[in-house]
Amino acid sequence: MTTIRIIHADGGPPPECPECKEILDAATATEEGTVPSPGDWSVCCECGAILCYMDDLRMRLAEDTDLASTDDETRELLTRVQRDIRFRKN
Numbered sequence: 567m568t569t570i571r572i573i574h575a576d577g578g579p580p581p582e583c584p585e586c587k588e589i590l591d592a593a594t595a596t597e598e599g600t601v602p603s604p605g606d607w608s609v610c611c612e613c614g615a616i617l618c619y620m621d622d623l624r625m626r627l628a629e630d631t632d633l634a635s636t637d638d639e640t641r642e643l644l645t646r647v648q649r650d651i652r653f654r655k656n
């Protein structure tokens with residue numbers, strides 16, 4: 567897996583987790599060579615919140631309706647990563 571740094575051209579504040587406020591200025595993809603795009607999923611490495619990339623690549627909390635609209639495989643991956651992060655932090 568490759569981790570990339572997320573830099574915003576607008577010079578605004580660095581992206582942060584809307585749940586725990588951790589600075590999230592890097593991303594690691596599950597597929598090699600993939601970079602974040604609007605509409606992609608993410609999971610906060612600090613608190614395990616499931617997030618969605620917005621048009622400016624900042625993130626918002628995923629709603630239940632977002633998760634309900636995705637396929638089973640993606641939903642299971644997101645919840646497994648969330649569970650692993652939260653288990654690791656406790």
Ligand SMILES: [Zn+2]
Pocket residue numbers: 583584585586587588610611612613614615
């Ligand atoms: Zn967080």
